[in-house]
Amino acid sequence: MSQSWLIAALTLIVSTVAAPALAQAPGADVDARPDPAVVCHVGVYRLGDGSWVDVAPLADAGLRWRRLDGSTARMMLDAQGRWISTLGFTDRVEGPQPQLGPCEEGRIAFEGQTGRWLALDVREARFVGHGGTHLKGRLILPPGDGPVPIMVEVHGSEGANALDFNAFQRFAPAEGVGVFVYAKRGSGGSEGRYTQDFHVLAEDAAAAVIEARRLAGDRAGRVGLHGASQGGWLAPLAASLTPVDFVTVGFGLAYGALAEDSDQVMLDLKAKGWGADVLEQAREITDVTGAFIASHGAVGFDGLEAVRARYRGQPWFADIRGEFTGFLLNTPNDQIVAMAPALDVGTSWDYDPLPVLSRLDAPMLWIQAEDDTGAPPDATRQRLIDLAAQGRPVTLLEYPDTDHGIVRFETAADGKRTAIGYAPGYYRAVLDWARTGRLGGVYGEGRLLATPSP
Known part of the structure; x- marks a missing residue:
């Protein structure tokens, strides 16, 4: 049974490297609006x-x-x-x-x-992204007339209008760093249809870099890209399309979205105390669910039915979640079919960022959360350390005891996490990298795990 719609059918049900409940920014859908009363x-x-x-x-x-x-x-x-x-x-x-x-x-x-x-230098913009789509943007500069570094903000998987909900556009200029922010296609006055096609979105981000330089004129100093969560895939890809002075990635992944799901399944099971034998069987399940997603549903439901039948009676089966595997295992096929057309947002499930990261010459700062449940960091950490050892311009800063969003959290008796704030030093690291392309001093409890080999 061919289901060509399924490339991203589950994206609005699962996170796809969107912030989890404890860290997700308010307004993570295309219809979100600020509270007009305040x-x-x-x-x-x-x-x-x-x-x-x-x-x-x-x-x-x-x-x-x-x-x-x-x-x-x-x-x-x-x-x-x-x-x-x-x-x-x-x-x-x-x-x-x-x-x-x-x-x-x-x-x-x-x-x-x-x-x-604080009154800032605000310049509104409209520019052309992928396929001639007109996007709405804004350049915000610190007061004054001298050159300043500028971060082009690359959104995550949320559909919220960044012109309303991106906070860096205000506090980064208060620290002397300009920001260009734009509404992703299909939101906030930008044309087009909301999508999570990484290649389309990277072309939009590259166009935003060009527009930021144009709009800033003589005030443009260092200009680079800052992407968080899903933006960790987009920012390096955009940097491969247009010259930039730096790239900053927060709580993103250096591997693909399918691997993210399987890693989350393993984390879920480990958290419940299941051992290596269970993890091996669960890997068989994620191989099937990943193939189902990557094929756009073309492989049909036979594989899903087989692993459901084989493992449904196991005591650990109910503990499987992940990005989409738990949903696929526990939702009737007819419901998946019925829901999918309305949820197709074109996610690039088959994208592997390694070729881009291996060639990119722009200095990159990656900031990870050690205990990230939304974007499990282990494979990304090793890949970035390896790239730095190979001489690629990669710096890796990791914060212990933080989850997706670089948020500190408390853990309840039932294991549920609640965010209590962002890690001290996180914002300073982002701003220092934009200003100088270097990290100097101490950034809270952040640990420097990789720097480029000489």
Whole structure:
């Protein structure tokens, strides 16, 4: 039974290197919009001591503040009109409780300091991406008239409009680094259909680099790409299409999406205490589910039916999840067929990034989460270490005790993780790489695991 629609049919059900629930940015769908009741407060605020607080929109209700040290909280108005902050991504009212002034004042009170909204150099843009598709973008530069480094933000798998929800566009300029951000095709005023075709999206990102240089003019210093999650596939691929001065990848993968699923299945089973014999049998299952996905469904359901029949009675069968394997095993075939046409977003399941990474001359910084459940890091870590040893321009920084998004987390008794903030040093590493192409000093608990061989 041929199912040509299935190349990406499951992408909106599973993450495909989207942030997991504990780290996922608010508004991860194409219909997300900021809360209109409070969006007037969105901006970066300069405090009296020279530091900043960024206030970002949420899609459902409220706001989120964050600081350079990685601290963050959700902000909601209570019945008395005061802002209440809940730690990280929890519901616990603790930590700093900043208060925002009236919208027209552009003011914040934060731990005894008063901050004012920082005016940035904002230039709106429309440019042409893959296939002549017109995309909507924005260049945000620090105040002044001198040249500055510029990061072109490459989105992950989320469909949310980056013009609304990308936070780097505000706080990076507050640190002297310009940002070009754009709405991916099919969102936020950009033409086209939402897709996860890596080649199409990389061409869009390459076009964004060209537009950022044009729009910045004499203010363009170092210009590079910053991609997170699925953007870790896109940013190096885009850098192979147009010259850039640097590439930064956050919590991405140096191998393909199919291998990601099988690695997640193994992590799921190991977390439940299953041993090597079970993992070997599970690998047989992921070989079948991977072939099913990679063939666009052309191999039919026979293989799935066979592994379901063989292993459904095993006590570990219910513990299989992964990106798509658990869904395929536990969803009736007719439901898969019925759901697939509406979910096809063209994901490049067969893309292998190694050939691109092996040839790319732009200096690359990779930042990994050691305990990443959304993008298991082991295979990527080894591949990047090997590339650096071969003389490729790869630097690898890894944060212990963090999950997808480089977020610190707490673990409940049932094993569920809850994000409490971003790792200290993570934001500084991204910004330093944009400024100089080097890491200097200490970046929180980040461990430098690879640098280019001389």
